[in-house]
Amino acid sequence: MRKVEFLDTTLRDGEQTPGVNFSIKEKVAIAKQLEKWGISSIEAGFPAASPDSFEAVKQIAAAMTTTAVSGLARSVKSDIDACYEAIKDAKFPQCHVFIATSPIHREFKLKKSKEEILDIIKEHVTYARTKFDVVEFSPEDATRTELDYLLQVVQTAVDAGATYINIPDTVGFTTPAEFGHIFEYLIANVKSDREIVFSPHCHDDLGMATANTLAAIKAGAGRVEGTVNGIGERAGNVALEEVAVALNIREDFYQASSPLVLNETVNTSEMVSRYSGIAIPKNKAVVGGNAFSHESGIHQDGVLKNPLTYEIITPELVGVKANSLPLGKLSGRHAFVEKIKELGLAFEESELAQLFAKFKKLADKKHEITDADIRALVTGTDIENPEGFRFNDLSITSNADGSVTAAISMINIDGEEVEVLANGKGSVEAIFNAIDKFFNQTVRLESYNIEAVTDGIDAQARVLVSVENVDTDTIFNASGLDFDVLKASAIAYVNANALVQKENAGEIGHKVSEHDYPTN
Numbered sequence: 001m002r003k004v005e006f007l008d009t010t011l012r013d014g015e016q017t018p019g020v021n022f023s024i025k026e027k028v029a030i031a032k033q034l035e036k037w038g039i040s041s042i043e044a045g046f047p048a049a050s051p052d053s054f055e056a057v058k059q060i061a062a063a064m065t066t067t068a069v070s071g072l073a074r075s076v077k078s079d080i081d082a083c084y085e086a087i088k089d090a091k092f093p094q095c096h097v098f099i100a101t102s103p104i105h106r107e108f109k110l111k112k113s114k115e116e117i118l119d120i121i122k123e124h125v126t127y128a129r130t131k132f133d134v135v136e137f138s139p140e141d142a143t144r145t146e147l148d149y150l151l152q153v154v155q156t157a158v159d160a161g162a163t164y165i166n167i168p169d170t171v172g173f174t175t176p177a178e179f180g181h182i183f184e185y186l187i188a189n190v191k192s193d194r195e196i197v198f199s200p201h202c203h204d205d206l207g208m209a210t211a212n213t214l215a216a217i218k219a220g221a222g223r224v225e226g227t228v229n230g231i232g233e234r235a236g237n238v239a240l241e242e243v244a245v246a247l248n249i250r251e252d253f254y255q256a257s258s259p260l261v262l263n264e265t266v267n268t269s270e271m272v273s274r275y276s277g278i279a280i281p282k283n284k285a286v287v288g289g290n291a292f293s294h295e296s297g298i299h300q301d302g303v304l305k306n307p308l309t310y311e312i313i314t315p316e317l318v319g320v321k322a323n324s325l326p327l328g329k330l331s332g333r334h335a336f337v338e339k340i341k342e343l344g345l346a347f348e349e350s351e352l353a354q355l356f357a358k359f360k361k362l363a364d365k366k367h368e369i370t371d372a373d374i375r376a377l378v379t380g381t382d383i384e385n386p387e388g389f390r391f392n393d394l395s396i397t398s399n400a401d402g403s404v405t406a407a408i409s410m411i412n413i414d415g416e417e418v419e420v421l422a423n424g425k426g427s428v429e430a431i432f433n434a435i436d437k438f439f440n441q442t443v444r445l446e447s448y449n450i451e452a453v454t455d456g457i458d459a460q461a462r463v464l465v466s467v468e469n470v471d472t473d474t475i476f477n478a479s480g481l482d483f484d485v486l487k488a489s490a491i492a493y494v495n496a497n498a499l500v501q502k503e504n505a506g507e508i509g510h511k512v513s514e515h516d517y518p519t520n
Contacts (some may be wrong), residue, residue, distance in 0.1 A: 003041035004247065004256045006240060007199065010272055011060070012043045012072055014227040018467045019277065019446075019477035021499055023510055024056045026275045029039060030228075032346065034067065037268045038260040039240075040223070041094060042066035044080055045087040048279035048310060052508060054086050061090035061453055062251045068092035070136065075099040075124040084131040093134040095168070097124055101153050102141035106340060115148060118516035121156045129161035138201065143174040147185060154190055165190070169212055172205025172235060176215035177279045189425055200225035202238040204230060209238035210285075214246055217256055220434070228272040229280060229287070240266050241286045241318070246307040249312055258300035266319035267344055270375060277464050277477025279451055279495075286318055319344070321371055331362035336374075343371060345378045365456045365483050376453045376460055391494045394434075394487060396427050406430035408490065410438050431490050439497045442470040450485060461485040463492040469500045 011027050014020065022030065031042055044060040045053045061069045069090040075081035075097055087093040099110070099120055106112055112120070121137070127395050128135045142150055151408030153394035154165050160494050167182060174182075183198055190196060202209040213224055244258040244265070251257060269287040284291040292315045315321075327339055340347055340355075345467035347355065358377055364368055383516035392409040399405060404427050408420045420438045424430030432445065446466040463480045476499040480491030502508045 001253070002222070002256050004217055004221070004258055005197070005199075006038070006244065006258055006260060007041040007043060007070070007223055007224055007225040008034050008039045008227065008240060009024040009043040009201075009237065010034070010231065010478075011056070012045050013201075013233070014231040014272070014276070015045075016233040017231045017236070017276065017278065018233075019117035019305060019475040020146060020478055022056075022275055024052070024059060027056045028059050028063050029346075030093040030271060030275060031063060031067075033264070033268050033271050034228075034344075035064055037259070037264045038258075039067055040259055041070055041092075041307075043070045043072060043096060043225070044087075046072045048073065048082040054082060057083075058089075059088040060092065062086045063503040064090060066091075068094050068134070070094035070096050072096045072098070073128070074413050075120045077127055079125065080124065080128050083128075085246045093132060094134040094136060094164075095128045096136040096138065097128050097166075097168075098140050098160075099124075099443045100140035102147075103146070104144065104146040105141050107473055114152075118152060118156050119407075121153060122160045125157050125160035133165070135161040135162050136199075137164055138166040138168050139171045140168060143179065143182065144171070147182065151186060151189055151277060152180070154186055156173065156194055158190055158192050158351065162196075163194070164199060164223065166199045166201050168201035169203055169209075169214070170201075172209065174202075174209045174212055175208060179212045180215040180338035183216045184266055185219055187370045197222040199225050201225040203232065204235040204238065209236075210242045210246070211244050211438075213238045214254065216256055216424060217243075218246070228277070229276075229284070231272065231276055233276060236379075237421075239285070245286050245313060246319065248317070260392065262317050263319040264344060267375070274479055277466070277479045277492075279449060280469075291315075292320065327359075328365070328367065329360070329375065331363070331369075339374055340378055343375055343378075345375065346465075347378060362460070362483060366460075370454050372454045373460055376462065391491050392417060392489075395429070395488055396486065399423070404430045406434045408434040408438065410435075410494075413449050428489050429488055434492050435490065435493050435497060439501060441497065441500055443467040444470055445474060445493075448489075450488075453481070461488040463488040465489075465492045465496050467493075467500065468509065469503055472503060474500075474503060476503075 003234045015437055017024055034042055044057040047054045057071050069087055071083035071087050073083045083095045099117060099253045125135060125137055128129045139145060139153045142241040187198060198221050200213050200221055224240035224243055226240040228240060230236040247256055248253055266287055280287055336356055336359050355378060390411045393412055395407045397405040403423050405423050407471055410418050412418045420434045422430055422437055423431035424433050448466050449464045451462050453462055460483050466477050467474050476496050478492050478495035480488040482488040482491060
C-alpha cells in the first residue's frame with residue numbers, strides 16, 4: 001500500500017478565488033491547521049507577487065515544523081530568488097517553477113517556440129536547483145499540450161534537476177481516461193536515475209477535478225495538489241478532503257492512502273470557509289451540512305438499523321462528533337476548556353478569559369450550545385482588521401415615514417468611541433450606510449448571505465458579504481458571526497471595508513496568478 005503525498009495550495013491558488021484575500025495572520029493560522037491535518041507540503045504563496053505575499057510565505061516557512069513549504073515561481077530568475085529568500089529558513093524548503101507549454105499559450109501568451117520554451121525550462125530549473133534541494137516543475141496547461149512535446153518538456157525538467165513533476169489541468173479540460181493515460185505515458189517514458197514523483201493539479205471547470213485526480217493516482221501519481229473546500233479560480237480546484245476520504249473508503253480500488261488526519265477535516269474546512277468568506281454548500285461532499293442527513297423515510301429506517309446501509313462515510317471519520325454532550329449556561333470553565341480540546345481547536349491561554357466570557361454570554365441566550373456553536377465561538381471572531389479600530393455596537397430606530405435609522409458605535413484609530421448615524425429603507429441598508437460613512441470610501445455590495453451555524457430559532461448567525469472596491473474593481477469577501485443577525489451583518493461589512501481600506505493603503509498587492517507572465 002503506497003502513501004500518496006498531499007500538497008495544499010489553498011494559500012496560493014486558493015487565494016486566486018475572486019474576493020478571497022487572506023491576511024498574513026490568517027495564512028499562518030491556516031498553515032498551522034494544515035500541518036495538524038497532515039498535509040505533506042504547503043504551497044505558501046507567490047513570494048515575487050508583492051511584499052505582503054513575500055512576508056506571508058516567510059512567516060509560514062518559519063512556523064512549520066514537520067511540513068515542507070513551497071513557493072511558486074515563474075521561469076524567471078528574480079521569482080526564484082524571491083522564493084529562496086522567503087523560504088530559505090524553512091525546515092523543508094521547496095521551489096515550484098512553471099511555464100506554459102500548450103499551443104495556445106505558446107502562440108498567444110508567451111509568443112515563443114517549442115525550442116525556446118525547452119531552453120527556458122532547462123535554464124530555470126537548473127538555476128532553481130542551485131538554491132533548492134527539492135524543485136517541482138509544472139508545464140502549465142499540460143492537458144492541452146501535445147503528448148510527445150509534453151514528454152520532451154518533462155524530460156528536460158527532470159534532466160535539469162526537478163524531483164517533482166506536476167501535470168496541471170489548468171482549465172479543467174481533461175477527462176479521467178485521458179488524464180490517466182497522460183500519467184501512464186509519462187511515468188513509462190521519462191528516464192531518470194533517481195525517483196521522480198508525478199502529481200496532478202486539477203481544476204473543476206467541467207466538474208471532474210476529483211475524478212481526474214483519482215484517475216492520476218490510479219495511474220501512479222505519488223502526490224496530489226489541491227485546496228481545502230476546492231476553492232480557487234473560476235470553478236475552483238480539486239477539494240483535497242474529497243480525495244483523501246475517497247482513498248480511505250476505496251483503498252481496495254486505488255491501493256493508495258493519504259497522510260491526512262481525517263478527523264481534523266471539519267476543523268480545517270470550516271477555518272478556510274471562515275477566512276475566505278465562502279460558505280460550504282449544504283450538499284458539498286464530505287464536509288457539507290447535509291453530508292450525514294437523511295430525509296427519506298426508507299433511508300432513515302435503514303440508517304437506524306445499520307448506518308452502513310446508506311452511510312459510506314461515518315461522521316466521526318471527518319471530525320463530526322455524532323453523540324457529543326452539549327454545553328449549557330450552567331457549564332463551568334473546566335467543561336468549556338475540555339470541550340475546546342475535544343474539538344481540537346487551537347487557543348492561547350491568554351485568550352481563555354475572553355472566550356469563556358463570550359461562551360457565558362451566548363449561554364444566556366441559547367438553551368443548548370452545540371459543538372458547532374463552540375467551534376464558531378472560538379474560531380469565528382478572530383478575523384483580522386487593520387489595527388486601531390473595530391465594530392463595537394449598534395442600535396436601530398424605526399421612523400414614522402417607514403425608514404430606519406442605524407446608530408453604529410465604532411472604535412477609531414485613537415481608541416475613541418465614535419457613533420455614526422445613517423438612514424436606510426431597512427435595517428441592514430441603514431447599518432451598511434452608517435459603516436460607509438465611518439470608512440469614507442466607495443464600495444459596492446456584490447452579495448449578502450446569511451446562514452445559521454446550527455438549526456433552530458436561537459442559532460448563531462454567520463453573515464457573508466462580498467464588496468467591490470469601486471476605485472480598483474477588486475472584490476473582497478468577509479464574514480461576521482454573532483447571535484444577533486444585524487450585528488453579524490455589521491461585523492461582516494466592517495471586515496469587508498477593512499480589506500478595501502488595506503488595499504487603498506497599499507497593504508494588499510495585486511494578485512499575481514499563473515496567468516500573469518512576462519513576455520520578454
